[in-house]
Amino acid sequence: KPVEAIPGDHVKVDHTGVYINNRYKGALRQKDQQGLMLPQFRFNGVLHPNTYFLLGQGANSFDSRYFGPVHKQLILCFVE
Numbered sequence: 001k002p003v004e005a006i007p008g009d010h011v012k013v014d015h016t017g018v019y020i021n022n023r024y025k026g027a028l029r030q031k032d033q034q035g036l037m038l039p040q041f042r043f044n045g046v047l048h049p050n051t052y053f054l055l056g057q058g059a060n061s062f063d064s065r066y067f068g069p070v071h072k073q074l075i076l077c078f079v080e
Contacts, residue, residue, distance in 0.1 A: 002057070010022070032062075048069075
């Protein structure tokens, strides 16, 4: 998944969507493609050191908007 926010960035995830440094990045879905309820992660703050916010391409991506920031230790590799 692409890294959308890095340590020190402000991230807000609420019922209106995802905002990174006050820029709207996308909506949240209530259910997945099979109709199952998705986790409802909520956050409003600055990312801590060594944590990253991942946002996939497309509305159906299961990413940080549902499970929260990811610690650097859990990321296998970075690709530029």
